[in-house]
Amino acid sequence: MALAVATSIAGAREAMGAARRGGLSSGLVPTMGALHEGHRKLIQVAREECDWLAVSIFVNPTQFGPEEDFDTYPRDLDSDLAMCRQSGVDLVFQPVRAEIYPATHRTFVEVETVTSHLCGRFRPGHFRGVATIVLKLLNILGPDRAYFGEKDAQQTVVVRQLVKDLNLPVVVRQVPTVRESDGLAISSRNRHLGPQERRAAAVLFRVLKEIRTLVLQGGRDAARVRRSGLRLLSRETRVQVEYLELVDPETMQPVSEVRGPVRAAAAIRVGGVRLIDNLLCEAADR
Ligand code: PAF
Secondary structure, eight states: OOOEEEOSHHHHHHHHHHHHHTTOOEEEEEEOSOOOHHHHHHHHHHHHHOSEEEEEEOOOGGGSOTTSSTTTSOOOHHHHHHHHHHTTOSEEEOOOHHHHSOTTOOOOOOOOSTTSSTHHHHSTTHHHHHHHHHHHHHHHHOOSEEEEEGGGHHHHHHHHHHHHHTTOOOEEEEEOOOBOTTSOBOOGGGGGOOHHHHHHHTHHHHHHHHHHHHHHTTOOBHHHHHHHHHHHHHTOTTEEEEEEEEEOTTTOOBOSBOOSOEEEEEEEEETTEEEEEEEEEOOTTO
C-alpha cells in the first residue's frame, strides 16, 4: 500500500476507520520527527506486529519548558517521509498545532508519582505535556498497539500508567534502545553534538554498564553504586550530570537497596545538549 499523509484529524480518522473496517490490526508509533535508527527499529517491530501502521510526527510544544529546545528541535520532514515509505508505514499523521492545541484548549493530563523523579523532577511539566499529547493521539487514532523506545523508559512507565488509569484499550509496547558502535543511544539531539562532545558523550553508556556490572556482582547499596557511577562521570570534564539514579523499573522511584531488578537512569549535558539513557540491571542470584 502507498504511504498516505494526513494533516487533519478528520483525515487521520478516516484512514484509521478504513483499516478497522477492513478488519486490520493497527499500530501507532508516536514521534516528534527527525526520524533516526531508533525510530526505524520501533517502526520495524510495529510493522511485524500490526497489519496497518501509523506514524505520527508532531513536535509537541507542551512537553518543552520555556528555556528548552522547542525552537531548535531538529525537523526534517522529507527524510522522515522517505524513512516511513521505505519501512512500509501506511499513514503518516502530521497534525498542525492549531488543530491539536486550538486557543480554546483547556485540558491537560497529570500522571502522578511515576513522574516525581528523574526527568519529571528536572523538566517540570514535561510529562504533563507528553501524557496529554499521547492521550490525544490515542483518542484520535485508536490504535490496538502503541510503540515507545526504551531510551525514554520513564515515558513508557508514564504512558502505561495513563493507559491503565484511564482504561484505554491499547497495548503499550517498549522497544529496546538502538546504539551507536560506542554505545551512545541514538537520539535526535545527537546531531547537535560537536566532534569532541560526541566522543565525551559515550561516557554515559559506559557508566550505565559499569553500574550494571556492580549490581550483577552483588552490589546492594544503591548509594554506593551510584557514587561509583558519579565518580566515573566526573572524569569527563565536558559532561555535567543532571541526575544519575537507581530506580524501581515499575514505579521509577529511587531505591536505597538493590533487591530486585533496578533501572540505572541518567541525564547529562554535554555542551548545550541534554542526553538521557538508562539500563535495566538484574542481579543473577536474588
Ligand atoms: O518520545 C517522543 O518522541 C515524544 O515524547 C512523544 C511520545 C512522541 C510525545 O510527543
